[in-house]
Structures are given as C-alpha cells and as structure tokens.
Amino acid sequence: MLHLDNVSVQFSGKTVLDRVNLQVPVGEFLVVIGENGAGKSTLFNVISGATVPSAGQVRLRTKKITRVLQDPRAGTLENMTIFENMAFAYRRAQRRSLLPCFAARRVPLFREKLSVLHMDLENRLNEKVSALSGGQRQALSLVMAILADYDLLLLDEFTAALDPQSSETLLALTNKILRAEQKTAIMITHNMDQAWKYGDRIVILKKGQLSDVPKSVHLNLP
Amino acid sequence: MMGGAEIATCVDLGLLQGFLGVALFLTLRVLNFTDLTCEGSFVFGACTASVLLTKGYPIPVSLAASFLAGSVAGAVTGVLNIFLKVKDILAGILVAFMFYSINLRVLKDAPNITLPEGAQLTGLYIFCAATVLMLGYMLRTDWGLALRAVGQNPQLAQLSGISVKKMTFLGLALSNALIGLAGSLTSLRQGFCDVSSGTGLIIVGLASVVIGEKIMPFQNLFLQLLGCFAGAVLYRFFMGLALELECLNLKSSDVNLISGLLILSVMALRKRRRLCCT
Numbered sequence: 442m443l444h445l446d447n448v449s450v451q452f453s454g455k456t457v458l459d460r461v462n463l464q465v466p467v468g469e470f471l472v473v474i475g476e477n478g479a480g481k482s483t484l485f486n487v488i489s490g491a492t493v494p495s496a497g498q499v500r501l502r503t504k505k506i507t508r509v510l511q512d513p514r515a516g517t518l519e520n521m522t523i524f525e526n527m528a529f530a531y532r533r534a535q536r537r538s539l540l541p542c543f544a545a546r547r548v549p550l551f552r553e554k555l556s557v558l559h560m561d562l563e564n565r566l567n568e569k570v571s572a573l574s575g576g577q578r579q580a581l582s583l584v585m586a587i588l589a590d591y592d593l594l595l596l597d598e599f600t601a602a603l604d605p606q607s608s609e610t611l612l613a614l615t616n617k618i619l620r621a622e623q624k625t626a627i628m629i630t631h632n633m634d635q636a637w638k639y640g641d642r643i644v645i646l647k648k649g650q651l652s653d654v655p656k657s658v659h660l661n662l663p
Numbered sequence: 664m665m666g667g668a669e670i671a672t673c674v675d676l677g678l679l680q681g682f683l684g685v686a687l688f689l690t691l692r693v694l695n696f697t698d699l700t701c702e703g704s705f706v707f708g709a710c711t712a713s714v715l716l717t718k719g720y721p722i723p724v725s726l727a728a729s730f731l732a733g734s735v736a737g738a739v740t741g742v743l744n745i746f747l748k749v750k751d752i753l754a755g756i757l758v759a760f761m762f763y764s765i766n767l768r769v770l771k772d773a774p775n776i777t778l779p780e781g782a783q784l785t786g787l788y789i790f791c792a793a794t795v796l797m798l799g800y801m802l803r804t805d806w807g808l809a810l811r812a813v814g815q816n817p818q819l820a821q822l823s824g825i826s827v828k829k830m831t832f833l834g835l836a837l838s839n840a841l842i843g844l845a846g847s848l849t850s851l852r853q854g855f856c857d858v859s860s861g862t863g864l865i866i867v868g869l870a871s872v873v874i875g876e877k878i879m880p881f882q883n884l885f886l887q888l889l890g891c892f893a894g895a896v897l898y899r900f901f902m903g904l905a906l907e908l909e910c911l912n913l914k915s916s917d918v919n920l921i922s923g924l925l926i927l928s929v930m931a932l933r934k935r936r937r938l939c940c941t
Contacts, residue, residue, distance in 0.1 A: 489822075508822055510818075510819075510822075515816065515818055515819060516819060517816075517819070518811070518812055518815045518816050518819065519815070519816075520815055521811065521812075521815070522882075525808060528805070528808060529808050529809070529812055529823070530823070532805050532808075532809075532823075533823045533824055534823065534824035535824070537804075537805040537806040537808070537809045537825070538804065538805050538806060539801065539804045539805075539806050540804055540805060541800075541803055541804055542803060542804055542805045542807070542808045543803055569882075
C-alpha cells in the first residue's frame with residue numbers, strides 16, 4: 442500500500458525526517474509513536490502529499506487517503522448541521538456540482554453510517570455540530586473521514602482531546618470498522634496501552650529516524 | 664411623519680441597498696473574509712452601466728456588464744489576497760482606492776453623468792426575488808456547501824480536496840458582481856451616476872446584515888438572505904424617521920452619526936441577548 446524510500450524533510454535547514462524507510466501492507470493497522478516535535482505530523486503530511494520531501498520517494502498504491510485530526514473542532518464544520526457535515530464529507534475529493542446537497546436520497550445512507558456510533562446522531566441530523574460534545578464531534582469526524590471511498594486512513598492523535606472512556610470507545614469502534622472493511626490505517630498516539638492493544642505493528646520516530654518497536658518493549662513517552 | 668411617497672422611496676432604496684447586504688453576507692458570514700472592496704465595485708458597476716446606456720446599449724446588456732465589472736473588482740481583491748498575500752481588509756481598501764481613478768477614467772474624467780431619458784429602473788422586486796432564490800439555491804448545493812466550508816474551516820476544506828484559494832476568489836468575484844449590479848440599479852433608479860456615490864456604503868451593507876440577523880434570526884439560508892433585504896429596508900426607515908422627527912433636531916449632515924449609532928445599538932442588543940442566554 443505505502444512505501445517510503447529514504448524520505449528526508451528539511452525545514453529552514455533543520456532535518457525533521459532523516460532518510461525514513463517504511464512499508465505498510467494493505468490491511469495493516471500501523472501505530473507511530475514518538476516524542477513531541479519528533480516529526481510525526483510531518484510524516485503524515487508527506488504521506489498525504491501536503492509536504493513534498495526534500496529527498497527520497499513516496500510510493501502509494503492509492504490516492505484515496507483520508508485523515509482524522511487531533512482537535513474535534515478541526516474535523517467538523519461546527520456552525521453547520523450534522524446532515525450538512527455528512528453531505529460535505531460525502532463529496533470529498535470529488536467535483537462539487539451545482540446540484541442540491543440536501544437530496545433526500547442521501548438521508549438513509551447518512552443514518553446508516555452514523556448508526557454504527559451508537560450515539561443517536563442518526564436521529565439528530567438537523568442539529569448543529571456545535572451542540573455536540575467533544576467525543577461525539579470526534580466520532581462524527583471519523584464517520585465523515587470514512588464516508589467517501591478510501592484506502593488509507595491517517596489518524597493524527599485523534600483521541601488525544603477526549604476523556605479516557607470516550608477515547609477507548611472511539612478507538613475500539615475505529616478498530617472494528619477497519620477490521621471489518623479490511624482497510625489500511627496509520628495512527629499517531631502517545632498512549633502506549635492503546636498502541637499495543639490495537640496496532641498490528643508499532644514504529645517509533647526519534648530524531649527524524651524511524652525504527653520498529655518490538656512487542657516486548659514498553660516505552661514511556663512524554 | 665413620512666408620507667406614502669417617502670415610504671415607497673425608503674422601500675426602493677432599501678431594496679437596492681439590500682444587494683449590498685446580501686453581498687456582504689456572502690463575504691463576511693459565508694466566506695469569513697472582511698471585504699471592503701464594495702465602495703469601488705459599486706461605483707465601477709454603476710459607471711460601466713451608465714456609460715453603456717449613454718452609448719445606446721439596452722438596459723439588460725448594461726446590467727450584465729455592471730455585474731461583470733463588479734466581479735472584476737472582486738477578482739482583483741482576490742488576486743491581491745491570494746497571490747500577493749495582502750491582508751483581506753487592506754486588499755479591499757486598496758482596490759476601492761485604486762478603482763476611484765479607474766471609475767473617473769470610465770466616466771472620461773467627469774465626476775458624474777446623467778442617464779438618457781428612457782433608462783429607468785423596472786422590475787426591482789423581481790431582481791430581489793431572483794437574487795434571493797438563486798443565491799439561496801446555490802449555497803445549498805454541493806458547490807455552495809464547499810464555499811461555506813472554506814469560510815468555516817479552511818483546513819478541513821483543503822483536506823477534503825477543495826481549493827481554498829479558488830473558492831475564495833470565486834466568492835469574492837460573485838459578491839462584488841452583486842455589488843456592481845446594485846450600483847447600476849441604483850443609477851437607473853436615480854437617473855444619474857456619480858463617481859463618489861460609493862462613500863460610506865460599507866456601513867449601509869453592514870447595517871443591512873446586522874439588522875437582518877436581528878429581525879430574522881433563522882438558520883434557513885433563504886430567510887437569512889431575505890433578512891439582508893429586510894434589514895436594508897428597515898435601515899432606510901430608521902434613517903428617514905430619525906431625520907423626519909423634528910424633536911430630535913437632526914440635520915442631514917448627521918446621517919453618519921445616526922448610522923453608526925443605529926448599528927451600535929443593534930449590535931449591543933445582539934450581545935446582550937447572547938449574554939442572557941449563557
């Protein structure tokens with residue numbers, strides 16, 4: 442699915458990623474850990490194409506990449522309704538036409554996708570997102586991210602802003618969806634317990650270099 | 664008190680200024696872009712249409728030309744902001760400032776021109792209804808949703824494959840096209856075009872949006888757009904009434920003061936209601 446060959450990124454002369462090599466096969470749930478400022482988000486930016494590497498090559502078998510951000514507010518349109526948010530996500534990476542977004546035929550699909558959250562959001566389609574809790578919003582941004590067809594899901598510390606219970610619930614749900622749909626995902630986290638529990642493989646980013654973490658090792662990250 | 668003719672004038676002028684309100688709603692509320700180009704694009708639209716009318720072109724052609732002229736002014740602001748990274752407020756001010764000279768050139772250095780006898784404004788209500796319906800529909804399409812997303816959360820919009828720069832550019836062009844149209848319609852209503860008729864228009868547009876939101880606090884986009892027209896008409900009424908009331912002893916030179924105080928009062932009311940709710 443994804444191959445990074447000797448990828449380096451430099452910002453203002455400072456090396457953020459240093460000859461990083463990474464292979465992610467289809468269906469793998471890879472977890473990336475590392476200290477603050479280690480370059481984890483830059484790695485995601487390189488994978489998603491937002492940052493062009495200074496050297497090396499990024500080989501991707503797909504262009505259908507989606508991303509869930511850390512801040513629940515950043516992943517949703519808070520002054521719009523849940524329906525409008527879903528309608529917005531439904532057309533991700535597609536040409537936006539001058540056809541009505543409020544098409545009634547979309548309602549059953551949106552209800553079905555939201556029902557997997559068990560948060561009753563499917564019955565609150567006309568409510569504004571600003572009325573939702575942080576956990577509900579982040580769950581909505583996850584559904585929005587995977588609503589349109591995707592092959593690679595990037596999860597950028599997406600449970601960091603939630604309380605432990607909401608965080609665990611959302612991650613369990615994400616894992617369930619990924620396994621059921623056999624999709625590939627890469628997750629950045631600081632939570633080692635969650636990394637061990639859900640990740641197929643864990644890699645650590647340190648001083649711009651990436652290395653595998655054996656399952657027997659337990660790390661304490663800031 | 665105001666007579667029937669004065670009330671009709673207030674409604675007409677209010678509806679004409681409602682276009683400004685709708686255009687500012689598009690930039691301020693939808694795009695989250697503080698666009699002050701309107702003082703330039705309004706007059707540019709008016710000048711373009713007036714010159715074409717004096718040359719014998721039919722009214723629909725002149726109105727279409729004013730729509731395009733306004734969009735050009737908006738596009739220039741977009742280019743300054745997007746490509747030259749000029750701040751939104753400054754880009755608008757600069758364009759409005761520069762277009763004063765361009766407008767004078769369009770009018771061949773005359774400060775104003777009189778429109779031909781036959782050029783009169785008809786179908787104002789149809790223009791207003793068509794604007795609300797078309798814009799309201801457009802904002803409820805997938806494209807409109809993308810435009811609203813760019814204003815609310817540009818990062819998410821970018822991640823979703825939307826070109827934030829392109830949408831901002833198009834939004835500015837559309838907004839100022841409406842302002843250009845408002846300029847030409849106002850010239851038709853008044854029978855002349857004046858190069859300094861754009862002064863202070865930003866305040867009128869802002870008043871329309873603020874009062875409209877106060878009297879029609881709905882989530883429905885059609886009603887929000889309608890609220891801009893209603894706000895503009897109400898603004899004209901307030902202004903007319905304030906100048907009519909002899910007990911206040913106000914003069915026509917007090918217009919700016921009354922406008923400012925009116926907007927501040929409405930904004931203070933909005934704030935107070937919000938405080939009560941929290």
